[in-house]
Amino acid sequence: MLRALLITMLTVLFTSSATAQEAAEPDRSATGGAQTLEDILARQRGETIDDSFRSDDVGNPDSAAAITNQLGTLGGASDPELWRALRYGSADITASNKGPAATVLVQDGGMRWLTFREGPLVTYGGYLLLGTLALLVLFYFIRGRIMIHGEKTGRTVERFKWIERFGHWLLAGSFILLGLTGLISLMGRKFLIPAFGHEAFAFIAVGSKWVHNNVSWAFMLALVMIFVMWVVHNLPHPTDLKWLAKGGGIFTKTHVPAKKFNAGQKLIFWAVIVLGTSISVSGLALLFPFEINMFAATFAKMNSLGISGALGLGELPTVLAPHEEMQFAQLWHAIVSFVLMAIILAHIYIGSVGMEGAFDAMDSGDVEEQWAHEHHSIWMEEVKAKEGAAPKGASPAE
């Protein structure tokens, strides 16, 4: 799904700029070299056009007439040439405000970003989340709640320590806040303004931005904590293949042996780590505008390694305006977030209403022994063996 979204995004963005037409120069004598009606119509049809006859036609200060001559004060470039230079970002501009974006006055890539952001991104992102919710509801009605089959022992075993639960909830709480405020930022214009009006939305949007920007640090800290605490338990193991081959016993209603984390949980863990890191990095690029520029370099690598060609994207642009770096960061940030949100919805489901006894693991940290035996039998045996081996201080379960 991620790949499909990426391809859609990049295809939409680059079909108009990927290949330069090598067609014969059209006859523009009727307009004195300026663009013709055909040029304008072709551009409006969204065709790939070679507009170098305009972008290069920005005058030449070296051939400027002396300042005392007629038009000499223009510095070798006529007004139309100056406007063209402004249009194509090659004019020599001095601005009082700081930052690389200050001197880019016209950035036409912004329209492609805007169209993609308010169109396919909102539409498919929204469908992904709603579709995931619908599938979970369907799954609930087909499979029902996964119950503890055996007789409960009344004894519990510690599954997660305090610090592990703290790290989990730091990640979970911040992710939910970031998800909601991110959706408000992305979709508010389309759905909240019509419902609540501009003034109310302005208030919500300012608050959302504050929360999103500042809560992000808790998410990043928690991501590091989770990685350090659980990476050892999430390394691949032969039992994972057996677990996956049996689909975790979800549909067969059987119990497949698993260690502390089963293969499904390991997939969630790595999705959170990899996608969460990608979201964090693109988020940092957005948090510190124009400081972290990753996309031109990434596109250059994709070109040289032949990845962009293999994906059918053609040659990706390796020179991006400062704004374009930010626009790509925003799109990537949102796309990866949508994918992670969909995965986490499923995680929330199975950790709460979807399975009896699962929530205790993250609530009190202690789980029913029968639950542990059914869902994480190898881990349970390891814990029991350790308890048996402990010389003292190991109090028997009540």
Added chain:
Amino acid sequence: MKARMTAFVAIAVIAVGANFILGNAGFSSQERSAGPSVRLDN
């Protein structure tokens, strides 16, 4: 339960702290993008 509530409080503390630190460390939008001739505060 305690771990969860502590984590939620930590999120709030980190958010307020981050806002305070970044604002004072010269990372406000105003400081990063406005020139010295711009007087946004007045």
